[in-house]
Amino acid sequence: MTEFLSEWHLVGLVVGLATFLIIGIFHPVVIKCEYYFGVRCWWWFLVLGIAMCAVSMLVENTILSTLAGVTAFSSFWTIKEIFEQRERVRKGWFPANPKRASGSDSATKSAQS
Numbered sequence: 292m293t294e295f296l297s298e299w300h301l302v303g304l305v306v307g308l309a310t311f312l313i314i315g316i317f318h319p320v321v322i323k324c325e326y327y328f329g330v331r332c333w334w335w336f337l338v339l340g341i342a343m344c345a346v347s348m349l350v351e352n353t354i355l356s357t358l359a360g361v362t363a364f365s366s367f368w369t370i371k372e373i374f375e376q377r378e379r380v381r382k383g384w385f386p387a388n389p390k391r392a393s394g395s396d397s398a399t400k401s402a403q404s
Contacts, residue, residue: 293354306354310361317365317372325376326388333370340366 296302324332343363350356379385 293352296354302354306357306361309358313358313361313365317369321369321372321376322385325373325380326386329391330373330377333373336366336369336373340364340370 293302296305324335340363343359343366347356347359347363350359376385380387
């Protein structure tokens with residue numbers, strides 16, 4: 292497959308399209324994660340980013356290595372976006388989760404579960 296993409300000079304387009312899709316997927320993930328978990332889920336994206344950095348360094352295929360790197364740094368960027376999403380919710384730009392205590396990122400009370 293890589294030979295076909297190289298032969299037809301499509302590697303850049305494939306990587307560009309995949310990058311666009313990866314970033315596009317992270318956008319709703321930020322919104323949903325902040326809604327359901329608050330900012331306490333930031334470390335998930337740190338772990339994912341570190342893991343994808345390792346994958347990027349270990350994979351020999353240039354396209355897969357590049358996409359793992361894009362995923363890694365999109366994940367790192369998501370950490371910043373999770374905290375900014377909290378501010379967007381506070382400003383009323385996005386709905387707050389009524390099941391979470393307002394102004395708190397702690398877990399829902401165990402009695403309510």
